[in-house]
Amino acid sequence: MNMNIYSSSMLARVNNSWVLSVCVLLLFLAISVKSFGGEPESSPTNGTLSTQLEDIKKQVLKLNRDLFILEEDLLFPASTQVAVFVSVDVGRFFKIDSVELKINDKNVAGFLYTERQRKALEKGGIQQVYLGNLKEGKHQLTAIFTGFDGEGRSTKRAVTHQFEKDDDVVMIELKVEDNESSYRANVRVEEWVL
Amino acid sequence: MRLNLHPNLDLNPSLDLNIAQIVKVTLISGMISLTMVMPTLAETVAASAHIEDKLYRKALYYYFTGDFGEALNQISLNRQRFNSHSSRTRLFEAGLQVTVGLHHQATESLQSLKVNQAVSLVNNTDESRTNTSPKELRLIALLQLAEQQIQQGATTTAKQTLSQITEVSNAYGNQYQILNQLAYWPELPVLSAIAARVDSDEKASSRQSFIDGYIKLNQALLHMEQGEFERAKPKLTEIKNTLWLPPAKTFWHLLFNPFSDDKNRDFSEKVNDERIQQQAVNDYAQLLLAQMYVKQERYEAAYYELKDFPQDSPYTESALFIFAFSAQKIKQYTMSLKLFSVVKERFPYSNLGWQASLLLAGQVVDQMSLEEGMTSYQNAERLYQQRLTELADFQQVFSTSDDLLRFSPKKENFPISQAKVETATKLMMPFFTNNVYSTDSIWLQKALLDNELQAHFQALVELDLITAHLKRQQQKNLWLKDTLSLNSKRKGKVVEAQQGADYRAIIAQLNDKKQSIAKIVADAELAQKGSVFANQAEEKWLERIKASKQAITLIDGNRNIDEYQSRVKRIEGVLTWQLQQSFPVRLWQHKKLLKEIDQLLLQAEQHRNRFVVLKDSAPVLSNLAERIEKSATDIKTQLINVTKLREMTSHKIQINVQQFVDNQRVVLAAHLLTSRHEMAAVLESMAKFDKRIERQLAPNLQNKGAL
Numbered sequence: 096m097n098m099n100i101y102s103s104s105m106l107a108r109v110n111n112s113w114v115l116s117v118c119v120l121l122l123f124l125a126i127s128v129k130s131f132g133g134e135p136e137s138s139p140t141n142g143t144l145s146t147q148l149e150d151i152k153k154q155v156l157k158l159n160r161d162l163f164i165l166e167e168d169l170l171f172p173a174s175t176q177v178a179v180f181v182s183v184d185v186g187r188f189f190k191i192d193s194v195e196l197k198i199n200d201k202n203v204a205g206f207l208y209t210e211r212q213r214k215a216l217e218k219g220g221i222q223q224v225y226l227g228n229l230k231e232g233k234h235q236l237t238a239i240f241t242g243f244d245g246e247g248r249s250t251k252r253a254v255t256h257q258f259e260k261d262d263d264v265v266m267i268e269l270k271v272e273d274n275e276s277s278y279r280a281n282v283r284v285e286e287w288v289l
Numbered sequence: 290m291r292l293n294l295h296p297n298l299d300l301n302p303s304l305d306l307n308i309a310q311i312v313k314v315t316l317i318s319g320m321i322s323l324t325m326v327m328p329t330l331a332e333t334v335a336a337s338a339h340i341e342d343k344l345y346r347k348a349l350y351y352y353f354t355g356d357f358g359e360a361l362n363q364i365s366l367n368r369q370r371f372n373s374h375s376s377r378t379r380l381f382e383a384g385l386q387v388t389v390g391l392h393h394q395a396t397e398s399l400q401s402l403k404v405n406q407a408v409s410l411v412n413n414t415d416e417s418r419t420n421t422s423p424k425e426l427r428l429i430a431l432l433q434l435a436e437q438q439i440q441q442g443a444t445t446t447a448k449q450t451l452s453q454i455t456e457v458s459n460a461y462g463n464q465y466q467i468l469n470q471l472a473y474w475p476e477l478p479v480l481s482a483i484a485a486r487v488d489s490d491e492k493a494s495s496r497q498s499f500i501d502g503y504i505k506l507n508q509a510l511l512h513m514e515q516g517e518f519e520r521a522k523p524k525l526t527e528i529k530n531t532l533w534l535p536p537a538k539t540f541w542h543l544l545f546n547p548f549s550d551d552k553n554r555d556f557s558e559k560v561n562d563e564r565i566q567q568q569a570v571n572d573y574a575q576l577l578l579a580q581m582y583v584k585q586e587r588y589e590a591a592y593y594e595l596k597d598f599p600q601d602s603p604y605t606e607s608a609l610f611i612f613a614f615s616a617q618k619i620k621q622y623t624m625s626l627k628l629f630s631v632v633k634e635r636f637p638y639s640n641l642g643w644q645a646s647l648l649l650a651g652q653v654v655d656q657m658s659l660e661e662g663m664t665s666y667q668n669a670e671r672l673y674q675q676r677l678t679e680l681a682d683f684q685q686v687f688s689t690s691d692d693l694l695r696f697s698p699k700k701e702n703f704p705i706s707q708a709k710v711e712t713a714t715k716l717m718m719p720f721f722t723n724n725v726y727s728t729d730s731i732w733l734q735k736a737l738l739d740n741e742l743q744a745h746f747q748a749l750v751e752l753d754l755i756t757a758h759l760k761r762q763q764q765k766n767l768w769l770k771d772t773l774s775l776n777s778k779r780k781g782k783v784v785e786a787q788q789g790a791d792y793r794a795i796i797a798q799l800n801d802k803k804q805s806i807a808k809i810v811a812d813a814e815l816a817q818k819g820s821v822f823a824n825q826a827e828e829k830w831l832e833r834i835k836a837s838k839q840a841i842t843l844i845d846g847n848r849n850i851d852e853y854q855s856r857v858k859r860i861e862g863v864l865t866w867q868l869q870q871s872f873p874v875r876l877w878q879h880k881k882l883l884k885e886i887d888q889l890l891l892q893a894e895q896h897r898n899r900f901v902v903l904k905d906s907a908p909v910l911s912n913l914a915e916r917i918e919k920s921a922t923d924i925k926t927q928l929i930n931v932t933k934l935r936e937m938t939s940h941k942i943q944i945n946v947q948q949f950v951d952n953q954r955v956v957l958a959a960h961l962l963t964s965r966h967e968m969a970a971v972l973e974s975m976a977k978f979d980k981r982i983e984r985q986l987a988p989n990l991q992n993k994g995a996l
Contacts, residue, residue: 144941147934148748149391154927155755155762156358156389158920160365162765165916169773182346212354220350221343268343287340289371 167226175228176264179204179236183216184272189252189280190243191216191271196225197237203227221268229260238269240282254282264289341373348381352544361385376402376426383433384544390751392437399434403427403453428454428461429541435468436545447472452479460539463500470507475514498536502528502570509577518581525581528574533567572602579611588618606632610641617648622656638676638731643960646672650967659975666968673961677954683732684950693939694749697730726750736949745942752935759931763924770917777910784904792897796890803886810879819868822875827868834861 167176177198183191191213196204204225208216216222240252258265266287273280344367351360364382367373379402386395431454438447451472457465469478505528512521538546575598582591592615598608613628629649636642646669654662690696726746728734737743813821823831834857841853 144748144934144938145744146393147930147937148751149393151755151927151930151934152389152391152751153394154923154930155758156361156365156391158759158762158923158927159358159362160369161916161920161923162762162769163362163366164369165769165913165920166765169769169776169913180343180347215350215353218349218353219346220353221346222350223347287343289340 171226171228173264174262175230175260177225177227177229177234177260178223178264178266179225179238180221180266180268181206181216181224182219182221182268182270183213184270186213186217186271186273186280188245188273188278189240189250189271191240192242193240194224194269195239195241197239198227198229199234200237224269229265231260231262233257233259236267236284238282240269240271245278252280252282254284256284258286340371341375341378344371344373345375345378345381348378352381352385357385357388361389376423376430380426380430380433380541381544383430384541387433387437387545392440396434396437396441399430399437402430403434403450424456425458428457432461432464432468433545435472439468439471444472448479460542463498463504463536464542466504467500467507470504470511474507475511477511497531497533499533499566499570500536502531502533502574506570506574506577509574513577513581513584518585521581522578525574525578529571529578531571533570535563535566568599569603572599572604572608576604576608576611579608579615583611583615588615591615592619592621606636606639606641609635610645613645614648617652622652626652626656637672638735640956643673643676643957647960647963647967650964654967654971654974659971659978663968663971663975666964666971669964670961670968673957673964677957677961680732680950680953680957683730684947687733687946688943693746693942694726694753697728697733699727699729724750732950732953733946735953736946739945739949742942742945742949745938745945748938749935749942752931752938756928756931756935759924759928763921763928766917766920766924770914770921773910773913773917780903780910787900787904792893792900796893796897799886799893800890803883803890806879807883810876810883814876817869817872819865819870819872819875822872822879823868827864830860830864834864 179196181191181194183189191208193205193207195202204227206222206224212222234257236256236258238254238256242250242252244250252271254269256267258267266289268285268287270283270285271280272283344363348360348363348367351357351363361382364378364385367378379398383395383398383402386392386398431450435447435450438444438450447468451465451469454465466478466480469480473479505524509521509524509528512518512524536542575594579591579594579598582588582594591611595608595612595615598605598612602608609628609632613625613632616622616625616628626649629645629652632645633642633649636645646665650662650665650669653665687693687696726737726743726749728737737746809821812818820827820831837853837857841850841857844850
């Protein structure tokens with residue numbers, strides 16, 4: 096009697112978190128209903144293959160990281176590297192839709208947000224929106240955010256920031272923050288101190 | 290959508306250095322001020338915690354967008370680049386490892402975290418500043434470690450891990466209890482932290498979630514296994530009649546079980562899933578109750594228990610069969626006949642369906658006529674023969690299939706074919722899939738109920754994704770190699786162009802010039818000579834005065850020059866007075882300019898030195914080239930490994946499917962044999978019946994003959 100046919104797929108679909116418990120339930124069922132002429136019992140998953148698969152995954156992830164570092168070392172050395180990040184604090188008064196970045200009045204990056212990416216920011220994620228190279232000296236960053244206010248009206252926020260590039264990496268965070276007193280969002284700029 | 294992230298391939302702008310230009314331009318530019326602030330120790334610690342938080346949130350962004358591989362990559366980068374490895378980050382990493390199927394690595398991460406947390410608790414280090422307390426982090430780590438150990442079959446170690454938990458908060462109480470049940474199964478769990486868990490009042494007030502349902506189901510199952518049916522019954526009845534709510538989940542719950550809250554699904558889907566989940570728990574308890582009654586041979590109770598069992602439940606097949614079986618046992622023949630017919634028709638490929646055919650035929654023989662019974666057995670025999678033929682066909686086609694994933698697949702099984710080949714610069718692609726492999730082949734569907742086989746098919750899917758990913762890495766590596774070669778050439782050209790000019794000599798020359806100016810300024814200061822700083826107009830005036838004086842000298846004796854002399858003196862006096870008035874300001878300005886020149890010359894010297902370093906930085910480039918070569922070799926090795934593993938997995942699948950086919954064949958052959966035995970018995974009964982009639986008729990015939 097194959098009582099576990101639907102139970103396994105069903106419970107695995109609706110809640111994977113307790114699959115283990117279900118396995119136990121099913122194990123019991125498989126044994127207890129044997130008298131009705133049940134399915135053959137399945138043996139545990141082959142350890143060697145799964146270990147090898149895990150090992151390959153691990154290696155592929157390592158290769159990913161190595162290639163990423165290689166790319167950064169080659170294209171964006173610390174002495175010239177500039178990175179710009181975007182974060183959102185709460186996001187009640189401004190639903191971010193896009194951002195446009197200019198460095199020294201030159202467009203360098205733009206990003207259109209999907210619902211999921213916007214929510215990722217509102218949940219506390221920080222997104223790297225730009226990575227590039229700049230010579231030493233003074234520069235100007237301009238960011239223009241478009242989005243929707245609390246009442247769904249299209250709105251824009253812009254910020255300009257002067258910064259100086261020296262031998263170290265420059266990391267600038269553009270923080271879209273709700274202002275409870277004015278019921279609107281402001282963009283604040285923070286340079287990361289490494 | 291990313292519009293432009295990689296601007297261009299400008300390797301290093303400092304290579305385009307033009308020192309002379311810099312000196313010229315910056316001579317008139319503003320002064321650069323550098324403020325050196327020495328941070329205190331407290332500030333440094335705060336800054337490092339601050340940056341750790343930022344880096345963690347970078348990984349969090351990828352996690353929330355569903356890019357788990359990239360989140361893991363970010364954590365790894367944070368550790369390598371910024372030495373960021375707080376307990377929170379490590380727990381996050383372990384959760385991500387679980388998500389992408391790196392269970393052994395996750396176990397290692399949790400083990401190390403456990404050790405580190407013990408130290409952290411003693412020292413009360415940085416973790417106290419994070420949202421999750423060190424105590425809670427330790428608890429989560431231990432629970433997740435135990436879960437991983439149970440999943441890997443290491444129940445003894447899991448028990449040890451669980452025994453280290455002394456206190457469990459409400460949010461993790463259920464998880465703790467269920468893990469204990471699993472680790473100690475089939476014994477009663479030893480809950481070391483149960484006293485510190487929730488007190489009974491608190492628990493009573495808290496809502497009943499699915500998890501509570503699972504805990505109770507496990508308890509009931511344990512009772513049933515130990516033959517304590519009377520203890521199992523109230524539990525199952527309670528589970529059956531309770532409305533189970535979805536459990537409240539923390540971030541860490543979701544992290545370690547990411548697919549339990551698929552963010553891609555909309556609200557109505559989630560609600561529907563929750564309803565199904567609740568129904569599943571209730572139905573399962575109802576089915577277990579019925580099954581328990583059958584074990585106790587209380588068929589009537591089983592029959593009435595299943596009378597209102599829902600038709601669209603995941604357990605309908607089993608429930609229907611037990612219902613029919615119980616009906617037959619309590620002599621509800623009309624009902625059981627109908628029910629067995631339904632089981633047979635609705636589940637033609639299941640063992641229960643096959644078994645139902647036999648039970649149905651048996652009942653037809655008993656309740657109806659031998660002829661009808663015979664027809665029923667013949668139908669059953671045909672069914673088994675047909676299944677055996679289909680099974681043989683399936684085996685033949687499957688065993689000759691080159692690519693097992695191409696064997697009667699469902700379209701959604703092929704994320705690789707849908708994946709577009711993007712530009713080489715965009716490397717990241719999720720090579721972990723949450724989609725469970727499924728097929729259109731009925732026999733393979735049945736075979737896939739075996740977890741091992743399902744896992745092997747899943748491995749094949751993942752291996753294909755990994756292969757696609759490795760090929761993209763190969764492209765990327767090639768692109769990096771080309772870029773490096775282009776930049777080496779570019780650097781060579783820049784170096785060649787710059788070699789024409791001797792910057793050291795130019796800087797020295799400029800230095801000499803500056804020195805001579807500095808001397809003039811110093812002399813002027815000493816002599817308080819304002820004329821040194823005269824501007825162009827003043828210079829002209831001075832020239833004119835000089836010329837006028839010469840002219841006066843020439844006409845001296847011919848004319849009266851007194852008036853001329855006094856006028857020149859007057860003008861000269863005014864001019865000298867003006868120059869002396871502006872002397873301090875001009876002196877200061879020149880000194881300031883000299884200072885700026887000093888700085889600019891210093892910068893120029895630094896740029897020159899840096900240029901020399903960059904010019905001679907062949908080792909850096911060769912190091913990069915070496916790394917690229919190494920990556921190429923590693924990718925190649927991994928591609929070979931993947932191919933080998935794919936072959937091994939395919940071979941394993943073939944063996945498993947062969948075993949499945951053999952088992953099914955045995956089952957069907959047994960049913961076929963039984964049906965034939967039963968047919969023989971029916972035929973025998975029919976023969977006996979015929980003989981009896983013959984005997985009954987025979988005396989009459991004999992009598993007729995005699996007459």
